[in-house]
Amino acid sequence: MNEAPYDIAVIGSGPGGYRAAILAALKGQRVAIIEKADWGGCCLNRGCVPKKDWHHTAQLVAASRHFAGRGITGTLSADMATAWMHQEAIVANVQESYVDYMKRLKITTLSGNARFDDPHTLIVQGADGSEQTLGARAFVIATGAGAQVPPPFEALPGKVLTSDMLFDAPPPDGNRVAIIGSGVIATEFAFIFRMLGKEVVWLARSEALRKIPFSPQARTTLKNALARHDIALRRVTGFASVDTDHDGVRIMLTDGDAVEVDWVCLGTGRMPYTEGLNIEAIGIECDAHGFIRRNAQLQTAQPHIYAIGDVASPEMTANHALADATVAIGNIVDGHEQAQDSTWVPLAVYSAVELARIGMDEDTAEDEGLEPAVGFAAFETSPRALGQDDTDGFVRLIADMDSGALLGGEIIGAEAGELIHLLSLAPDRESALRWLAAGRYNHPARAEELANATETLASKWGLAGSILG
Ligand SMILES: Cc1cc2nc3c(=O)[nH]c(=O)nc-3n(C[C@H](O)[C@H](O)[C@H](O)COP(=O)(O)OP(=O)(O)OC[C@H]3O[C@@H](n4cnc5c(N)ncnc54)[C@H](O)[C@@H]3O)c2cc1C
Numbered sequence: 001m002n003e004a005p006y007d008i009a010v011i012g013s014g015p016g017g018y019r020a021a022i023l024a025a026l027k028g029q030r031v032a033i034i035e036k037a038d039w040g041g042c043c044l045n046r047g048c049v050p051k052k053d054w055h056h057t058a059q060l061v062a063a064s065r066h067f068a069g070r071g072i073t074g075t076l077s078a079d080m081a082t083a084w085m086h087q088e089a090i091v092a093n094v095q096e097s098y099v100d101y102m103k104r105l106k107i108t109t110l111s112g113n114a115r116f117d118d119p120h121t122l123i124v125q126g127a128d129g130s131e132q133t134l135g136a137r138a139f140v141i142a143t144g145a146g147a148q149v150p151p152p153f154e155a156l157p158g159k160v161l162t163s164d165m166l167f168d169a170p171p172p173d174g175n176r177v178a179i180i181g182s183g184v185i186a187t188e189f190a191f192i193f194r195m196l197g198k199e200v201v202w203l204a205r206s207e208a209l210r211k212i213p214f215s216p217q218a219r220t221t222l223k224n225a226l227a228r229h230d231i232a233l234r235r236v237t238g239f240a241s242v243d244t245d246h247d248g249v250r251i252m253l254t255d256g257d258a259v260e261v262d263w264v265c266l267g268t269g270r271m272p273y274t275e276g277l278n279i280e281a282i283g284i285e286c287d288a289h290g291f292i293r294r295n296a297q298l299q300t301a302q303p304h305i306y307a308i309g310d311v312a313s314p315e316m317t318a319n320h321a322l323a324d325a326t327v328a329i330g331n332i333v334d335g336h337e338q339a340q341d342s343t344w345v346p347l348a349v350y351s352a353v354e355l356a357r358i359g360m361d362e363d364t365a366e367d368e369g370l371e372p373a374v375g376f377a378a379f380e381t382s383p384r385a386l387g388q389d390d391t392d393g394f395v396r397l398i399a400d401m402d403s404g405a406l407l408g409g410e411i412i413g414a415e416a417g418e419l420i421h422l423l424s425l426a427p428d429r430e431s432a433l434r435w436l437a438a439g440r441y442n443h444p445a446r447a448e449e450l451a452n453a454t455e456t457l458a459s460k461w462g463l464a465g466s467i468l469g
């Protein structure tokens with residue numbers, strides 16, 4: 001052991017690990033954080049941050065179809081290579097501020113690969129092969145996930161790229177791109193690539209975002225918004241073979257059709273990453289999908305070792321990793337026994353339209369024996385949305401008919417990823433709708449549609465007493 005044990009050692013510096021380290025240090029703990037690759041993890045280097053940077057460029061290009069009507073003249077074109085350099089600069093900027101903040105909080109930052117030697121000791125191996133041991137009272141495993149490449153696909157730089165590879169090097173030449181998968185990554189990149197000037201062929205075995213409980217109206221809004229930019233998902237039964245040569249990539253589908261493109265981007269899922277951690281040796285197990293097993297308080301089989309974020313949470317979003325960090329550090333430092341409720345963590349998808357949701361959908365509410373009522377307000381009459389030429393989408397609030405409690409909500413449309421916070425920040429579910437209805441709003445603003453949706457609940461479903469007070 002090189003020095004006295006730390007209070008908390010965190011493995012991995014993605015949103016989960018970074019947030020855990022910061023919170024613990026702010027609570028006066030002596031903290032070490034270990035990162036084997038890029039500080040900031042997937043989210044900063046290959047995920048949320050560069051993706052949103054590109055999504056903003058895509059939105060600027062998409063908005064240009066309204067320019068003529070506003071008296072703006074000229075033509076717009078986008079260049080993916082420049083967009084790549086833009087995200088690289090933004091990521092570098094954020095990374096510097098992350099590392100600087102950790103230093104200011106006197107967090108020990110170690111570059112290297114961490115593995116457990118015993119339940120209270122880590123060995124950290126640096127890039128040069130040197131090793132140091134480090135003890136701690138509690139540990140947070142936040143080692144994230146890696147891209148999954150299902151056969152017949154094989155990752156090949158310049159030809160068949162995972163989303164990780166997309167941000168690791170400038171984009172390949174060639175305008176024809178196939179996007180594989182129907183999950184969040186494919187749904188976001190189909191729009192982004194198209195707006196960055198690519199010809200997109202989007203191939204998947206199921207409809208877009210099948211696993212996320214968005215309403216039928218949300219799905220239709222997304223489909224129509226994509227169609228406006230000539231983007232459509234082509235449902236396929238499967239992929240038979242993939243051949244690459246200097247001309248590009250030829251994908252044979254199981255129905256016998258062939259698709260020829262310059263390069264391929266895979267959005268075919270991510271796998272929790274525990275390689276080399278040596279957790280089996282200390283009795284920590286993974287489930288059949290590779291996620292570290294943990295209880296509701298986020299403790300592994302070793303109660304002083306917590307697992308957070310993608311390595312343990314099937315939702316695999318930065319939002320869930322951040323929320324996990326708050327619960328884990330509260331439990332470790334303050335002795336809380338708080339259980340994580342991932343239902344109340346927002347999820348946002350950034351495509352031709354933004355889609356955000358939180359809480360239960362109606363089916364889940366009914367399965368739980370509740371009686372859900374829906375309050376609806378569309379952006380089509382919002383003065384703010386009309387002035388922005390961007391009236392797609394709506395707010396849908398789901399309330400419990402008996403108690404008037406907020407059960408869940410969905411916001412579809414511009415800035416949905418920002419507006420969803422107004423639902424997650426309510427002090428409690430019981431008073432949330434009252435709080436939204438009585439709020440003081442800026443006018444004209446998209447957020448006002450939240451108040452309008454509460455009014456629908458009050459008038460249409462007889463919830464005036466519980467909502468308007
Ligand atoms: C293209 C893309 C876009 C995304 N967009 C969004 C979005 O808009 N919103 C959203 O909420 N989520 C988004 N996500 C998901 C989000 O990036 C992840 O959910 C999030 O990064 C998970 O955080 P984490 O802290 O669990 O792990 P990660 O961010 O994966 O970080 C884990 C870190 O641990 C390190 N590590 C692993 N093993 C060791 C070891 N043994 N020793 C030391 N270090 C180790 C890794 O190098 C890595 O840096 C996106 C993902 C992708 C791929």
Ligand SMILES: NC(=O)c1ccc[n+]([C@@H]2O[C@H](COP(=O)([O-])OP(=O)(O)OC[C@H]3O[C@@H](n4cnc5c(N)ncnc54)[C@H](O)[C@@H]3O)[C@@H](O)[C@H]2O)c1
Pocket residue numbers: 150151180181182183184185186188204205206211239266267268269270314315316317318347348349350
């Ligand atoms: N905005 C966000 O919050 C955000 C953005 C991007 C990624 N993420 C997270 O990252 C994770 C990975 O995203 P993703 O879109 O890659 O995964 P996903 O799990 O959402 O979707 C995977 C897709 O790959 C397909 N697939 C799986 N195996 C296949 C096979 N053998 N052949 C063909 N297709 C196959 C699936 O049918 C599905 O369409 C997700 O959990 C997602 O939540 C979140």
